[in-house]
Amino acid sequence: MALDFLTPLNSEILDFVSNLSSQHLGSKIVFHTKDDFPDLKKIKIAIIGVLENRGIENDSKPVNLNHIRKEFFGLYPGNWNISIGDLGDIQAGNSKEDTYFALQKITSLLLKNDVFPIVIGGTQDLTYAMYRAYDDLEQMVNIVSIDSKFDIDTHSETINANSFLSKIIANEPSNLFNFSNVGFQTYFNSQEQIDLIDKLYFDAYRLGDVSNNLTLSEPVFRDADLVSLDLLSVMSSYSGNFTNFVPNGFSGKEVCVLARYAGISDKVSSFGLFNHNNSIQESVLISQVIWYFVEGFNCRSHEYPFGTKENYFKYTVTLEEDLIFYKSNITERWWIEIPLLYNSNNKVKKMTLFPCSQEDYISACNGEIPERWWKAQRKNSI
Structure with missing residues (x-):
């Protein structure tokens, strides 16, 4: 069974949660422990960690999601009426493909059970596995990537964090209907890549344009199925990630607004956050990005698709x-x-x-x- 790929939360997290007040978010979430697994029929959002970082070469640092979970569970919820479960982690497989397979099967199972997956990586090539999860649903897929790069590398034979879109475009079955990039920075993308985006009639919005008018991106998220956030699209001065220094990018406030747009979209059915650096500093922002996504999710108006045009x-x-x-x-x-x-x-x-x-x-x-x-x-x- 697909859920067998998930390992329970460790004692460090469970001990942390046990010391929270009843008002904290962590006290309102159900957890995958060694003795218990959340009932998928009783949760609406599922958090999944993926401990895979081989999408970036020479990155041997293990993925550690403890900081992110502690920061998120230590927040207070909004006036939410949704149930959340933390299903634990997918361990890195013997190969990246093994990890992709596990994530694909779990994401597909959750989508079929009308449970919304929030995936915390790991490297952004995991977006490919999330995309492949829609194969079993037999539908075309719209992807929105919040990223400074298009992640197209037609010369790379393997899937990695900088080439996963190439594989999504080229590999069968081809279920991609549209791809939209929010926040690209021109000097990180070759003219060949920019021309390819234009040739395929994909959408691309420059960082400056989006920052000047965040509402420009709202209709883009409203038409998305899968949203992938590269945390390297956020300025280091806001994220706290100085391991990979990012002088230009979205501010903390801006990326939280984008996350809320993604959450409030009636069509978005999966959300992934990738390419963080395991630090306590960056986990503060990541937890708030997830919080704003859930806030948006709770405020969905269910206008899509139209049941009637009376309104x-x-x-x-x-x-x-x-x-x-x-x-x-x-x-x-x-x-x-x-x-x-x-x-x-x-x-x-x-x-x-x-x-x-x-x-x-x-x-x-x-x-x-x-x-x-x-x-x-x-x-x-x-």
Whole structure:
């Protein structure tokens, strides 16, 4: 059974939790211990540690998640109405592929049981295993990566933290529908990589653009299935990671906002945090990022997919063709209609709704076709 890959929490964590007050978050979480395993039917979010770091060469330092867990369990919860379980850790296998297999099977099992996995790595190549977990669900997958790099390396034959997207694109079965990068820094990505992202009609948002307007990224997360956070996208002055010095990146506040956007998205079904340095300093930020994700998860409005359009205002903008926008009168979030080709032989089309922003609507009113609409159109026609 897939859950057999998980090892229980160690006594250091359990002793720490036992000394917390009843108001602390740790007192409200169920744990995988040597004597007990959480009932998946009674939890909504599952925390999983993955002690795998071979995705970065010459990194022999063992993954230690104790600091992160202590910081997170020591926080106070919000006004949440969700149950959380910590399922323990996946130990590093004899090879990276063994670890991928274990994570894939566990993530797939949780998704099928309607349990949301929060995966704490380890290196970011574990995103590949999380992506492969959707194979059994027979669905196309949208990935959003909060990262300064695209992690494309067409010359690498193996999967690692800097090439996992290449393998997601190239390896069969190909279930990737869209990839979006939030926060890339141009000097970390070759022109060849930037051109490939554009050629595939993927979305990429520069760090400066997102930092200047964080709401730009909200529709991106609203359309995601899997969100992967590279903690090296956060400035060292905020993360406390001075082992791998990062002079430019997101601030602590900004990455927490992005995590909340990911959590509040009705479509996001898995979340991973990777490439931390095991330090007490960085674990403080990581725990708060997870907290904000759970806060967003608790505030989900369940607007996706539409059950009815009664709670939405409809706006029609006439350009070369009519663009149909919908605005929720509950959350004030926006969607745009996109024709989706679902029969390539007779070109039969149906309409689907695509997340967008108010700025997209304003651009359409000014005679400009929104770039996200254009890319989605081209992708659907491939």
